[in-house]
Amino acid sequence: MNKSEVKLVDENGVRLDGRRLDELRPIKMDVGVLDKADGSAYIEHGKNRIIAAVYGPREAHPKHIALADRAVIKCRYHMAPFSVEERKSPAPSRRELELSKVIRESLETSIMSEVYPRTSIDIFIEILQSDGGSRCAGITAASLALADAGVPLKEIVAACAVCKIDGKIALDASDIEDKQGDADLPIAFMPKSGVITLLQMDGSLTEEEFNQALDMALQRARRSTRIKLRRSSGSTSQSRNRLRRDTNLRRQKPDVDNPATATDRQDRTERHRRSPNKGTKDR
Ligand code: ADP
Numbered sequence: 277m278n279k280s281e282v283k284l285v286d287e288n289g290v291r292l293d294g295r296r297l298d299e300l301r302p303i304k305m306d307v308g309v310l311d312k313a314d315g316s317a318y319i320e321h322g323k324n325r326i327i328a329a330v331y332g333p334r335e336a337h338p339k340h341i342a343l344a345d346r347a348v349i350k351c352r353y354h355m356a357p358f359s360v361e362e363r364k365s366p367a368p369s370r371r372e373l374e375l376s377k378v379i380r381e382s383l384e385t386s387i388m389s390e391v392y393p394r395t396s397i398d399i400f401i402e403i404l405q406s407d408g409g410s411r412c413a414g415i416t417a418a419s420l421a422l423a424d425a426g427v428p429l430k431e432i433v434a435a436c437a438v439c440k441i442d443g444k445i446a447l448d449a450s451d452i453e454d455k456q457g458d459a460d461l462p463i464a465f466m467p468k469s470g471v472i473t474l475l476q477m478d479g480s481l482t483e484e485e486f487n488q489a490l491d492m493a494l495q496r497a498r499r500s501t502r503i504k505l506r507r508s509s510g511s512t513s514q515s516r517n518r519l520r521r522d523t524n525l526r527r528q529k530p531d532v533d534n535p536a537t538a539t540d541r542q543d544r545t546e547r548h549r550r551s552p553n554k555g556t557k558d559r
Pocket of ligand 1 (some may be wrong): 410411
C-alpha cells in the first residue's frame with residue numbers, strides 16, 4: 277500500500293482503530309509472572325505482548341565489569357522470531373542492539389545503583405508480539421520488573437510514543453501509524469519528578485509540533501500512573517519480601533547500632549555468600 281493512499285485520521289479526528297488523537301490503546305500489566313527470575317512483568321499494550329525479567333542485584337560476572345561505587349546495569353531488548361508478520365531472525369539486529377542501549381540508559385536514571393556496588397542487575401525484554409511502540413511498552417514493563425525484583429528505584433519509568441499522522445499530533449502510535457505516519461517520538465520519563473529518560477525522534481516535526489507532542493505525552497503519562505496493578509497469583513513471596521526489605525533499607529540510614537538495618541545487611545551478605553554464583557550466566 278502506498279503511504280499517500282492511507283488515511284490514518286478521518287474528518288472527525290478518529291483514527292483507523294477508532295481512537296481519538298489523545299487516546300491510548302488498551303493496556304494491561306501484571307507483575308511477578310515468572311517464578312525463576314528475581315522480578316518480572318508482563319504488558320499488553322494494544323497488540324504488543326511483552327515479558328520483562330530482572331536478575332539481581334547479584335555478583336557481577338565476569339568480575340572485571342564490576343564497579344566499585346554502583347551496580348552495573350545490563351539490558352537486552354529482543355524480538356521473538358514470531359513477533360512480527362515475517363519470521364525475524366533470532367540473532368540480535370542492529371536495531372535491537374541500539375534499543376538495548378537506549379532502554380538501559382532510560383532505566384538506569386531511575387535505579388539507585390549506588391546501593392549495590394560491585395553487583396550487576398540484568399534486564400531482559402522479550403517482545404512476543406510487536407505492534408508499534410514496543411520499546412516504550414518494553415521500558416514500562418522493565419521498570420515494573422525492576423520494582424518486582426526489589427531494586428530500589430527513584431520512580432517507575434513510564435513510556436509512550438507520540439506520532440504525527442495526516443499532519444496531526446497523536447498519542448501512542450500503532451504499527452501502521454508508526455510506519456505510515458510522518459514522525460514518531462518515543463518518550464520515557466519519571467512522572468513524579470518529570471525527568472525525561474528517553475527522547476528519540478524519527479521523521480520531522482516543527483518546534484510547535486514537538487512541544488505539543490511532548491505536552492501530550494507527559495500529561496497522559498501522569499494520568500496513567502494512577503492505574504492499579506494486579507499481582508498475579510503465581511508471584512513469588514521472595515520478590516515481595518525483597519521489595520519490603522529494600523524499602524526498609526532506603527528508609528533507614530545505614531547504622532550498625534540499628535538492629536533492623538544491621539539484620540538487613542547481614543541477610544544480604546549471607547545470601548551472596550551462600551550462592552555467590554547464583555544465576556551468573558545469562559539465561
Ligand atoms: P517501536 O516498536 O519501538 O515503535 P520501531 O519504530 O523501530 O520500534 O518499529 C516499529 C514497528 O515496526 C515495530 O513495533 C514492529 O511492529 C515493526 N518492526 C520492527 N522491526 C521489525 C522487523 N525486523 N521485522 C518486521 N517488523 C518489524
